Amino acid sequence: MNEKRPAIGFTCAYTPLAVLEAAGFSGHRVLPTGGQWPDQAGRILHDNLCPHVKKVLDRALCNDLPELAGMVFMNSCDAMRRLYDAWIQVRPGEPALILDLPPMVTDRAIAFFAREVERMARSLGEWNNVEVTDDALAQSIGKYNQVADLFARVRVRAAEGTLSGGAPRLQELYNDASSQPFSETIARLEKVLTEAHGADPAAGGVQVFLFGNVLPDPGAVDLFTQCGARVVGDDFCTGSRLFAPLEVRDGEKPALALARSILNNPPCARTFDPEKPLALAQDLLERARACGAQGVIGHVLKFCDPYLARLPVVRETFKQAGMPLLLLEGDCSLGSIGQQRTRIEAFVEMLR
Amino acid sequence: MYYLGLDLGSLSCDAVLIDADANIMATSVVPTGAKNREAIARAQREVLELSGVAETDVAATVSTGYGRERVEKKIATVTEITCHGRGMEAMLPGTRVLIDIGGQDSKAIFLDGKGRVLDFAMNDKCAAGTGRFLEAMARALQVDIEELANLDQGAVSNLTLSSMCTVFAESEVVSLIAEGKEVNEIVAGLNRSIASRTLSMVRRVCPDLTGMALAMSGGVAHNQGVVRALSAALGVPVQVPEKPDTVGALGAALIARDRNGK
Numbered sequence: 010m011n012e013k014r015p016a017i018g019f020t021c022a023y024t025p026l027a028v029l030e031a032a033g034f035s036g037h038r039v040l041p042t043g044g045q046w047p048d049q050a051g052r053i054l055h056d057n058l059c060p061h062v063k064k065v066l067d068r069a070l071c072n073d074l075p076e077l078a079g080m081v082f083m084n085s086c087d088a089m090r091r092l093y094d095a096w097i098q099v100r101p102g103e104p105a106l107i108l109d110l111p112p113m114v115t116d117r118a119i120a121f122f123a124r125e126v127e128r129m130a131r132s133l134g135e136w137n138n139v140e141v142t143d144d145a146l147a148q149s150i151g152k153y154n155q156v157a158d159l160f161a162r163v164r165v166r167a168a169e170g171t172l173s174g175g176a177p178r179l180q181e182l183y184n185d186a187s188s189q190p191f192s193e194t195i196a197r198l199e200k201v202l203t204e205a206h207g208a209d210p211a212a213g214g215v216q217v218f219l220f221g222n223v224l225p226d227p228g229a230v231d232l233f234t235q236c237g238a239r240v241v242g243d244d245f246c247t248g249s250r251l252f253a254p255l256e257v258r259d260g261e262k263p264a265l266a267l268a269r270s271i272l273n274n275p276p277c278a279r280t281f282d283p284e285k286p287l288a289l290a291q292d293l294l295e296r297a298r299a300c301g302a303q304g305v306i307g308h309v310l311k312f313c314d315p316y317l318a319r320l321p322v323v324r325e326t327f328k329q330a331g332m333p334l335l336l337l338e339g340d341c342s343l344g345s346i347g348q349q350r351t352r353i354e355a356f357v358e359m360l361r
Numbered sequence: 362m363y364y365l366g367l368d369l370g371s372l373s374c375d376a377v378l379i380d381a382d383a384n385i386m387a388t389s390v391v392p393t394g395a396k397n398r399e400a401i402a403r404a405q406r407e408v409l410e411l412s413g414v415a416e417t418d419v420a421a422t423v424s425t426g427y428g429r430e431r432v433e434k435k436i437a438t439v440t441e442i443t444c445h446g447r448g449m450e451a452m453l454p455g456t457r458v459l460i461d462i463g464g465q466d467s468k469a470i471f472l473d474g475k476g477r478v479l480d481f482a483m484n485d486k487c488a489a490g491t492g493r494f495l496e497a498m499a500r501a502l503q504v505d506i507e508e509l510a511n512l513d514q515g516a517v518s519n520l521t522l523s524s525m526c527t528v529f530a531e532s533e534v535v536s537l538i539a540e541g542k543e544v545n546e547i548v549a550g551l552n553r554s555i556a557s558r559t560l561s562m563v564r565r566v567c568p569d570l571t572g573m574a575l576a577m578s579g580g581v582a583h584n585q586g587v588v589r590a591l592s593a594a595l596g597v598p599v600q601v602p603e604k605p606d607t608v609g610a611l612g613a614a615l616i617a618r619d620r621n622g623k
Contacts, residue, residue, distance in 0.1 A: 333480075351427070352483060355442035359478045 014190055015137065016075060020065055020092065021083040022246035022277065023110055025126050025267045027255070030191055031149035032133035032141045034078060038187035039065050040225045040247065041341040043073055053095045059088035059312050060340035061223045066095050079104030079136050081129065086279045086315055106132050113282055114272045123268035130264065146263035150255050152191040157254040159198035160186070164249065166202070168241045168300055173207020176240035177227040183248055184225055214239030215360045218297035221308040222277065222316060223247050224339075229346045233306070236350060237357040242300035244293060250275055278315035289319050290326035297332060303360045304333035306353070308346070311338050333360060362420040363412075364621065366448075366613030367404065368441065369397055369428030372464030372492050373580060376404035377610040378412050378419070383451065383618060387411035388607045393464075397428050423617035425609050427465070439616055441609045442470055442481050445578050448612030450476025452602035457573040458566070460559055460591065460599065461608070462581035464492040469562035476612075482562040487526065490555040492580050494527045495587075498551050501534040502544055509548060513586040516549035521557075530554070552590035555581075560594045576600040578608035 016037040017029050029036045041064030049070045050063035068074055080100075082093040084107050093107045108125045111118035130141040160182075166172040167179045174181075182201065186194040211234040219233070219240055225247040233240055243249050253274035257266040272280070275292060282288060297305045305327060309316040320336060327334040335356040339345040363386060368375040374393050378386040389407035393400045409416055424432035425444040432438075441461070449456045450472070459470040467490055471480040488494050499506045520542065522533050530551075537547050567573060575597050581587055582605035592599045602608060 351440050351442070355440040355478065355481060355483075358440055358443040359481075 015078040016188070017133070018074065018077045018080040019082070020062075020080075021085050021089055022251045023083045023085050023271055024081055024108075025129065025271060026191075027146060027149040027153045027263075027267060028126060028130050028133060028141065029081070030152065031145040032130065033137045033139050034133060035190040036187065037075060037077060038184075038247075038251075039068060039074065039080075040184065040187070041065050041068075041223060042184075042225055043068060050095070053099070054091055057312050058091060059086075060310055060342075061313075062088040062092040064341055066092060066099070069096060069099055077103070079106070079133075081105075081133075082107040084109045085277065086313075088313075104132075104136050111272065112280060114280065119265070119269045119272055122272060123262070123265040126264040126267050143263050146267075147257070149191075150257060150263055150267065152195070153252075154254055156186065156191050156194050156198070157252045159195060159202065160249070160252045161254070162202055163198055164242070166206075167209075170209040170212055170239065171206035172201075172209065173204060175209040175211050175234060176243075177210075177231040177234065180225065180227040180230045180248065183251060184227070187247075187251055209239065210234055211239035215357045216241045216301055216303045217357075217360075218242045218244075218293075218300050218302035218305045219248075219308065220244040220293050220297075220305065222310055222313055223341055224308050224346075226341075226343050226346075228343045232343070232346055232350065233353060236353040237361075238306070238353065241302055242296060244275055244296065246277055250277070278313075278319045281315075281319075287322060287326060290323040293323065294326060294330055294332060302332075304335065304356060306356065307334065307336045308339055309336070311340055362621075363414050363418050364614045364617040365405065365408070365419050365422040366444070366610040366615070366617060367401060367422060367424045367426075367429075367432050367435075368444065368607075368609035368613060369393065369401060369424065369426040369431060370441075370464050370580075370609075371427060373606060374400035374404045374426075374428075375607050375610040376408045377448075377607050377614045378408040378414060379611070379614045379618060381618070383615060385611065386414060388604055388610070390604075390606050393428070397431055401428075401432055421617040421621040423613040423620070425613045436617060436620060439613060442468060442483070443478055444609045444612030444616065446470055446472050446478045446612065447476045447615050448608035448610070449576055449578055449602070451611055451615060452608060453574070453576045453600050455574050456576040456600070458563060458570065458575045460563065460575065460577045461579045462491060462555075462559070462577070462587070463579040467491055467559060467562065467579075469559065469566045471566040480566045482565045484558075484562060489527050489530070490558045494530070494555070495551075495581060495584065497527050497531050498534055498548075501531045502538070502547065504544070507583075509551075510584045510586055512545055513549035513552055513589070514545060516543075516545045518546050518549075519553075520546045520550040522550050522554045548586060549590070552584075552586045553594070555587050556590035556594035559591060563595060570595060570597050573597065574600065576602065578602070578605045580606045582606070 014035040017034040050066040134141045217238045255270035366377045376389045387408040389404045421436045424435045429438040461468045468483045582601045
């Protein structure tokens with residue numbers, strides 16, 4: 010089933026994907042993968058900036074992108090804002106939109122973000138000459154939730170070790186889903202769930218929970234497997250956070266439902282409630298325990314200030330809870346994570 | 362039956378052969394050089410010749426170190442972190458904190474007192490404070506690497522090096538020489554710099570060293586000046602086994618013995 014829709018690029022898991030579909034588009038996540046191009050972003054963005062953002066800009070500079078009808082950015086962190094600023098310079102004349110994303114989750118913040126979602130719907134409607142009605146948005150949220158539900162079921166299969174291909178394949182499914190219409194993802198995942206239980210290449214491995222920001226390369230996930238780990242859960246913006254379910258309350262406007270759900274779903278470190286400074290760490294700990302993880306591996310991008318700011322609390326929380334933790338730093342490439350091989354293997358040996 | 366542990370590091374390839382009762386039959390430390398397979402063969406040949414054991418009597422081999430995958434006929438590869446923990450427990454039982462400074466990286470390993478790793482911290486991103494760093498500094502001071510070990514004796518000033526980057530530190534040493542600083546003062550400063558850098562790794566895995574037995578492995582442990590500086594910085598004596606560069610290989614040999622059902 011190939012549904013032809015013009016694609017809108019996006020770069021952040023906070024992007025309200027349901028709005029893209031409601032406006033007749035499909036989302037295309039511009040991932041920091043590939044690498045057959047020279048590093049050029051350094052001439053526009055300074056050296057000490059998030060490698061995710063720089064690799065995405067490299068792709069734009071080298072025209073390593075599919076045909077896009079526009080781009081939607083989230084003002085989720087300073088690096089993303091810089092990416093938007095650079096993008097409109099290097100691809101002038103192409104439709105681009107940036108949404109402000111509140112850093113906290115309060116009623117006012119949700120109301121504000123709902124207005125941003127409505128602004129996005131209006132802009133995308135203009136780009137595609139359609140009106141994004143509440144009905145269309147509600148229908149799109151329904152399809153998104155179907156995808157989220159199917160992914161939850163595939164994750165269960167991956168966690169129990171019956172998904173053929175294991176965690177690396179789950180990552181491939183996430184990557185594909187982030188760049189195709191919901192209907193295609195639904196058909197694909199339904200097919201996956203009808204497959205006979207397959208062999209997990211990591212069977213017998215030490216059970217670990219992974220968290221961090223951007224780690225889309227299935228080869229990187231496979232490296233954990235090669236090191237003797239079995240990934241039983243994740244919290245990445247290129248993983249489970251991308252398709253977290255949206256809650257729609259009776260009588261609630263779809264834009265408000267989207268805003269409330271997106272802000273309340275498992276957060277990136279950039280979302281922070283000063284009254285609950287331990288929230289991220291405690292949430293990760295609870296989820297790791299729920300997965301039966303024997304240890305947790307955090308993989309964060311170099312120069313990611315939001316994560317760097319939270320890691321001391323994560324480290325301390327895990328230490329007090331007796332949950333072994335390994336922190337790695339990378340740059341989105343398999344090469345950088347390959348250098349961490351001894352650390353990962355030693356961590357796995359420690360947990361055996 | 363005998364068990365072989367091979368530790369292929371960036372500067373040296375170390376081999377330890379043990380018998381079924383874990384007695385050390387022979388050890389060998391050879392330079393890795395550019396052709397690490399040749400270094401492996403030489404280290405292996407040396408321990409067999411020294412012990413008089415035939416290759417066919419080696420029941421199992423475990424490899425470790427950054428080049429562990431390069432070793433043939435192994436039953437397993439195990440990281441140097443696990444192997445150093447196991448090897449140090451055999452050499453200095455009861456060690457809780459192990460500092461391993463090798464040719465190109467350094468590690469602080471927190472042990473449970475029985476050789477099992479509880480936590481570790483590792484610096485493999487730059488050569489600062491490692492064997493390569495000391496080699497570069499010896500070159501700048503125009504002395505042999507072995508001489509560095511006691512050149513800090515008699516130093517009285519508290520000279521410190523501001524940079525721990527190998528390249529910048531070498532420039533700084535050259536500048537200090539040009540300023541007429543005494544070699545022993547410069548070497549003592551270098552040792553303090555290494556100790557200071559290692560201290561932060563040790564604190565990360567074990568914030569409170571009270572009552573902890575500390576030991577050091579790796580080739581840099583031969584440098585008594587560095588060991589003295591570390592002991593002073595940590596406030597706890599740092600023990601060094603007789604052959605600190607064979608700790609990892611011994612651990613690998615012991616693991617080979619365990620895994621072979623002994």
